[in-house]
Amino acid sequence: AQSVSQHNHHVILSEAASLELGCNYSYGGTVNLFWYVQYPGQHLQLLLKYFSGDPLVKGIKGFEAEFIKSKFSFNLRKPSVQWSDTAEYFCAVNAESGGGADGLTFGKGTHLIIQP
């Protein structure tokens, strides 16, 4: 079964700072990778996803993530954060057909606070 590890549980940054949230997964086969965001009191929304192709994927709101297969990593980045980026961020993985359980496996989340 696949698992996901997010390195930081809480991150506090000032506006305009650069952001990088770590995500590592464990699974020997091919996976699809996702980052979801949950704003306070709201449901999860997809930020970006990687299925195949260019390992650097761009998502909404200026976020991007890089898939490094050799490191089993899918770190989320944003060059300049805004106060409105305050939210919970979840990395998730889904093993491709034939491997692992159906459904996304989530990391425990990173609570990001942006100070104005």
Added chain:
Amino acid sequence: DAGITQSPRYKITETGRQVTLMCHQTWSHSYMFWYRQDLGHGLRLIYYSAAADITDKGEVPDGYVVSRSKTENFPLTLESATRSQTSVYFCASGRDREAEAFFGQGTRLTVV
């Protein structure tokens, strides 16, 4: 409106009672999922369904029952609620098992 809707949004129930959380999607997605979100655990899969009349257990299925008689509905039932089932429950749907999941607004359930 198109999308995925959950009801109720908030529910307080007593220990031992049966409670059902509803989930309805209008996209005709094949897959539907139930997750619970707890502090320190992130989201954990309770049950999922690949199609009508096909359901399977996720990571934490004990104490829960699901059914899927129609593609668009995927109710989750707590047969005899316990305090450990106090949580926020999210329903999600996806086009297939590998696609991204779209989440509902969540149901905050408190068992007293």
